[in-house]
Amino acid sequence: MNKPLAGIRVLDLSRILAGPWCTQHLADMGADVIKVEHPERGDDTRGWGPPYLDGTQDAAYYLSANRGKRSIAVDIAQMEGQALIRELVSSCDVVLENFKVGGLKRYGLDYESLKEVKPDLIYCSITGFGQNGPYSKRAGYDFLLQGMGGLMDITGRPDGEPGAEPMKVGVAVVDLFTGMYAATSILSALLGRNQTGEGAWIDIALMDVQVSMLANQAMNYLTSGQSPKRMGNSHPNIVPYQAFATADGHIILAVGNDGQFQRFCEVAGVPLLASDERFATNRSRVQNRKLLVPQLERLLAEKPSAYWLEALEREGVPCGPINTIEQVFEDPQVQFRGMKMQLSHAEAGSVDLVSNPIRFNDQSLNADAPPPGLGEHTQAVLSELFPDRGDYLEKLKKQGVIR
Structure with a gap:
């Protein structure tokens, strides 16, 4: 070449x-x-x-x-x-x-x-x-x-x-x-x-x-005048966009838009949650994070990781496992x-x-x-x-x- x-x-x-x-x-x-x-x-x-x-x-x-x-x-x-x-x-x-x-x-x-x-x-x-x-x-x-x-x-x-x-x-x-x-x-x-x-x-x-x-976090400060705080695996501007415990481990749920949230709720068996005005848009989900996330934690903890990964991926809801580095190099996409x-x-x-x-x-x-x-x-x-x-x-x- x-x-x-x-x-x-x-x-x-x-x-x-x-x-x-x-x-x-x-x-x-x-x-x-x-x-x-x-x-x-x-x-x-x-x-x-x-x-x-x-x-x-x-x-x-x-x-x-x-x-x-x-x-x-x-x-x-x-x-x-x-x-x-x-x-x-x-x-x-x-x-x-x-x-x-x-x-x-x-x-x-x-x-x-x-x-x-x-x-x-x-x-x-x-x-x-x-x-x-x-x-x-x-x-x-x-x-x-x-x-x-x-x-x-x-x-x-x-x-x-x-x-x-x-x-x-x-x-x-x-x-x-x-x-x-x-x-x-x-x-x-x-x-x-x-x-x-x-x-x-x-x-x-x-x-x-x-x-x-610092990218968006710097702009969060420059726009609001408030220093961002540590949020663990949560995202300051998107909900739900974090790691969740399942029945046998953890997965990452990365819902980037309202349509994805609707599909997640359908997979999780709670379709009405997506139409609740407190959670219908990302803006409202961020505002009501403390109300929504505990509900999602209870839902995701009911089934094992493999179930969620397969069901959510099938419906086009972004999600994934938390791999060890050994698992990274065993991943078929990486290979x-x-x-x-x-x-x-x-x-x-x-x-x-x-x-x-x-x-x-x-x-x-x-x-x-x-x-x-x-x-x-x-x-x-x-x-x-x-x-x-x-x-x-x-x-x-x-x-x-x-x-």
């Missing part, structure tokens, strides 16, 4: 999750992503286990975000390493980094310095709080930003219920959203460069991303769509990975190469880009500048 980013080269100076998530997406789209790592430590997430891939020292966490890249091990704290990176930049289209504000300036690897090397460079900086402002010097981690950016205050059981407290989401959603915002920004900058010939410096902050992804993929791996033999969800012309876009070992491609990449510098590269290797 002729991938859309074939011919684009990205120098990836990032680590952990937001930056690598971005560059993995670019690699899946066909970009040549060169991942720069410290010769000894590598990306921090290589050690964020267990679990680790059998036969390797690489944690599952690292494997989740580094498919399709080529790893070179360069010590940028040494002057020779800095000089090598600057030379590499001249043959790259994009540089992505997630160092603290000003952290790369002392190495001469900041945007202004590298723009002198390549004037049309697209340079993306990911930080916790952005390049300016009172918090700009702070380090930012997903968990902190979920709290500071309001997400945890609207996630978890409501005040007054057992176990009520602010709760983080089960995956690092701020990092993941930031990675995708970075990817779309880089793609936009590449398109802009094709039109104007000019590069760009992209400033993306986890805090900004978290605030932006049909190929969301679990396998690549060959030099040390482990093979590695199971999660597919990129995007399809182009009915084909998955996934890089062909597994997450690389630390410094696995140092020699190959540098020899390819500097074919007449063999003695120089061997000298750098002996000095510990590269691995």
